[in-house]
Structure formats: C-alpha cells, structure tokens
Amino acid sequence: MADQDGTPDITPERIYLNRRNFLRTGLLAGTAATTALVYRSFRPGSVTAPASEPARILTDPATGDPATSFEEIANYNNFYEFSTNKTDVAAKAQALRTRPWAVEIGGMVAAPQTLTIEEILDWPQEERVYRFRCVEGWSMVIPWTGFQLSELLARVQPLEKARYVAFETAYDPATMQSELSAGIAFPYVEGLRLDEAMHPLTILATGLYGKPMPNQNGAPLRLVVPWKYGFKSIKSIVRIYLTDTEPPATWSITSPREYGFYSNVNPSVDHPRWSQKTERRIGEYRMRETLMFNGYGDEVASLYEGMDLTKFY
Ligand SMILES: Nc1nc2c(c(=O)[nH]1)N[C@H]1C(S)=C(S)[C@@H](COP(=O)(O)O)O[C@H]1N2
Numbered sequence: 001m002a003d004q005d006g007t008p009d010i011t012p013e014r015i016y017l018n019r020r021n022f023l024r025t026g027l028l029a030g031t032a033a034t035t036a037l038v039y040r041s042f043r044p045g046s047v048t049a050p051a052s053e054p055a056r057i058l059t060d061p062a063t064g065d066p067a068t069s070f071e072e073i074a075n076y077n078n079f080y081e082f083s084t085n086k087t088d089v090a091a092k093a094q095a096l097r098t099r100p101w102a103v104e105i106g107g108m109v110a111a112p113q114t115l116t117i118e119e120i121l122d123w124p125q126e127e128r129v130y131r132f133r134c135v136e137g138w139s140m141v142i143p144w145t146g147f148q149l150s151e152l153l154a155r156v157q158p159l160e161k162a163r164y165v166a167f168e169t170a171y172d173p174a175t176m177q178s179e180l181s182a183g184i185a186f187p188y189v190e191g192l193r194l195d196e197a198m199h200p201l202t203i204l205a206t207g208l209y210g211k212p213m214p215n216q217n218g219a220p221l222r223l224v225v226p227w228k229y230g231f232k233s234i235k236s237i238v239r240i241y242l243t244d245t246e247p248p249a250t251w252s253i254t255s256p257r258e259y260g261f262y263s264n265v266n267p268s269v270d271h272p273r274w275s276q277k278t279e280r281r282i283g284e285y286r287m288r289e290t291l292m293f294n295g296y297g298d299e300v301a302s303l304y305e306g307m308d309l310t311k312f313y
C-alpha cells in the first residue's frame, strides 16, 4: 500500500449537483419485496435530487461516512492489465479503447445477446453509494452509477440448470501489458454464484460521481459486489456467461491458498500474509475495524447459511 500523497481531502467532486436527467430512478426490477429492500437500504444515497436543490454532500447511507474524493478513487487503482503500481494505472489506462465496445452474454441462457455499450448506457441508471474493501487492507466509499446485474440476467433468461455467472475482461495486447509483466493470466476472469449475481446489491457500474466510468476504474462497464473483496469486482467486461460449474477466478487460480472463490469480506479470516481485522480508508490515517460482509450482512448473510465461512472464504 502506498502512502497518501498529501492531496487535499476536500474536492469539488465530493460535493456536486445531482443532475436530474442523468440519474433516473424507479428502474428496479424484481419483486416488490426486493424493491422495498433496496429503497430502504439506499434511499439516502440514491434519490434523484431536484435540479434546483443545492449541492449535497455524498455519504455512505449506512454509516454516514463521506464519499472518498473523485481524485482518490481515480488515481489509486488496481488494474493489472495496465500496471501493478496503483498510482501508475490512471495514466496507463488512458490507452484503453472503450469504443466500439460490445458485451456478449451467453452460456446457459434461453436468449443469448450481444449488446453494444450504447444500448447498455441507454438503460436507466441509478446511483449507489457503496463501501469498497480491497483484500490488501484499504477501503473507499464510492458513488457508483449503474444498474442491477439481475436486470441484465432477466433479459437473457438463465436456464434452470445455470448455477454460476462468469465474467471476462477485455484483453488487448496492443494497449495492455503482458501476463509475464503483470504476474497473472489474461483475460482477467471472475465468477459469482447465480444467487449472488441476482442479489439486489450486485450492480454493473457504468460511472462514478455522476460521470462516465474513468478508464482506470474499469470503463465502460465493471462489476461491483460490495460485500466481497475488491478483486471480485471485475473491470472492463466483454463477456458474461452462465454455467453449471464454478467458473475460474483470476486470483483464486493465481494463488489458491490465499484467495477463495467466495472472497466475502471477513475480518475473522486473515490473509496468510496479513490480518484482515482492520482497514485504512483512503484519505484517512487511522485504521478502521473491518466489518463482516463489509457491513452488508443484514442483506447478504442468508446467502451463506449452512456454509463454514472460515473454510469457504
Ligand atoms: N480486469 C481487472 N479487474 C480488476 C482488477 C484487475 O487487475 N483487472 N483488480 C481488482 C482489484 S484487486 C480491485 S481492489 C479493484 C479496484 O478497483 P478500482 O481501481 O476501481 O478501485 O478492481 C478489481 N478488478
């Protein structure tokens, strides 16, 4: 983990006007119960402010913690395709070509589709302010823009036998570094169990701070699963497929002793080389306690009933 570089904490982006046209709400698919759950959990962070409303301060709706500044979110990144040095990624990822861009969705589905990014960006987007915890021990509060992954999955109609959702990042050797330099295999791949993927907290993000997704944060489309360690939130997705077997996940393949398929945030299961009991919120100096499921346990703990979470970590 790099030290803070002394960048001022308060930025104009932390306080910004919420624009009515950009953030359309009321798009939540699914049951009324699901919708109620999401609105209850996210009302403070996901409302559309009237255009006349004065600047608001973005906070994590659960804890009231202020959002991490745009500069910090966009300049301290993990994106191994470009660099293994978190403070170099932003500059190097400017080479990422995000147009044309298409996402292929297939596998065990009744209605496979290939969608252009323009089609996806045309869907209603909402804001979700989520805590984000990297397995390395740092965390942020990030105001994402996006939509529930469940909405996309509903369009392709998963077959009865589908049990998992697999994801793949673009790999372009012309603009990205080699596997040898990165120390991991490409394309970067990830996976979720289907019920995790369908959970209302799981989103595909297309932007942050009301702006299009910066390349370094995984433009034009990346996964966000707030109760799991950050590496599950795969960036710059080009392929999604449903399967009946546990899909490969880059860090579990690279280092199976250190990274499990589930990788739920869990302060009581240490990484073999460091403790996971505490974390440093970027922009702060003191350490915070890490919370089980990154504090989203009320919403997600039931997904893991009967599982030994010290074993299936
Ligand atoms: N394709 C791809 N996705 C990725 C990574 C990566 O190296 N390549 N790094 C992961 C890790 S370890 C983290 S912590 C988050 C970082 O997201 P951020 O840079 O937007 O904060 O992206 C995740 N998704």
Ligand SMILES: [Mo]
Residues within 6 Å of the ligand: 078, 134, 135, 136, 229, 230, 231
């Ligand atoms: Mo991470």
